[in-house]
Amino acid sequence: MKIGSIVPASDASALEALLPRSIWEGMDPIDPTPMKHFIWHEACFATMYRNRKAVLLTTNGGIAAFVRKGALPTLFLAGAEELAEPAEAAYADAEAAERLADAILDHRLPVKLGQPPAGTVFADIFAAKAQRRGLLVTAPTEGSPYIELDESWKDALARFNSRRRADFRRMRRRAEEDGEVAFEFHEPGPDEAEVLLERAIEVEAKSWKSRTRTAIADNKVQLDFFRRYARLAAQEGIFRIAFMKIGPEIAAAQICAECDGSFWLFKIGYDERFARCSPGQLLMLESIQQAAGRGLKRYEFLGKAAGWTAFWASSERPRMKFNYYPWNLLGAAALVKDVAAMGRKKISQFIEGRNKERSQDGNG
Structure with a gap:
């Protein structure tokens, strides 16, 4: 079955018709992650793709949600590039x-999987299939770190x-x-999730990320x-x-999720007023110990590897x-358009770098 239709994101019943929960609930996917859950896609289509053409591809034992967009119609895996x-x-x-x-390639459209x-x-x-039917452009990017948890992580220090340790x-x-130090680990319901999420967002905005x-x-x-996902994920527990x-x-x-036997870290932030005590690191230590104590198999650092993640995780996907x-x-x-866009980006980065050098030399 292949489904493709335009659905207003504000219409909950239409969204359910496009993305029937029963399809996901009947799945037992290889390598389960939050990004393979129904609620992830529901949040994507409800917030990012208003009046876009959503394309749901389902086959026996498989499902992929795309959005079709662009002057040159292209299939984008839902949420992959934005998130x-x-x-x-x-x-x-x-x-x-x-x-x-x-099923994806039979559409004979450009495809971007993020x-x-x-x-x-x-x-x-x-x-393998794409290389036989067109041009596949691939490039390695930063991986996603993770920790294989065991009993030893219950005392991470x-x-x-x-x-x-010192x-x-x-x-x-x-x-x-x-002041007095305390760690709080919340498993909120939908209403509490909204309040707690806003507090976490405020803290993240007080770090270097705001600059x-x-x-x-x-x-x-x-x-x-994340506002939509937090409520949906809280409903799921x-x-x-x-x-x-x-x-x-x-x-x-x-900001995290706990599912599929793992702890999934979406976002972390800290208030720079407390930078001298490295609160992000202290919270990470407690968080990993909590995950190990709950019997979870892995601690997944979502996003991409960074200098600080290497301190904790030696494994990387x-x-x-x-x-x-x-x-x-x-x-x-589509290929010509993308190559031209990459060229413009490189030229822009080169000019920006040269201007910065001149400014530092006092000549610009």
Whole structure:
């Protein structure tokens, strides 16, 4: 079955008709993640794609939600580019992945999958089929780190050497100099989730992310998405919010989900007023211990690897950018457009870099 229709995002019954929950509930996908849940896609279509053409592809044992957009019609995996998470189609086995890849390619449209996990069953099958039917452009990107949890992580501090343990004790002492330290781990219902999410967003906006405009508060697409997702995930009982408090103030916050046997960290932020005690690191230590204590299998750092994640996680899921262009006029036009856009971006970055150098030299 292939479904493609325009559905107003404000029409809940129409959205349910487009994305029937029963299809997801009947799935037992390989490598389950929050990005393969019904509520993830419901939040995507309700907030990002108002009056866009949503395309739901379902086959026996497989499902993938796309949005069709652009002057040159292109299929974009729902939410993959806007949220930058390692999203992928959902499929029960290799045969289902084969059928799903064929269903996608049969549309004979350019396809953009974002930056999904590399080396998965679907990624390998899609790549092999796409290369026979058009041009597949791939490029490795930063991976997504994770920790394989075991009993030892229940006392995470003990896993570090003496110097690192001393660092953490020093951070804690500095925090206690400013007030009583407390850690809160919330499993909120829908109404409480909205309040707690806003508090977490406020904390994140008080960090360096506000200067680089990478905070949720600076990105309306992500802001709207997480507000909707928080409520839906809380209804499902999987939404989590964690705080580190110093006195009455929230010094650090995490926005998370707990499902599929793992703890999924979407966002972390801290108030720079408390930077000297590294509240984000202290909260991370407690958060990992909590996850291990609950018997979870993994602690997943969503998004991309960064310097601070390497401190915690030695394992990483590789990711790959996937853009497909079919052997037809539309595919050729889309390829030319994307190549031109990449060229303009590189030129812009070069000019920006030169201007910065001149400014630093006092000549600009």
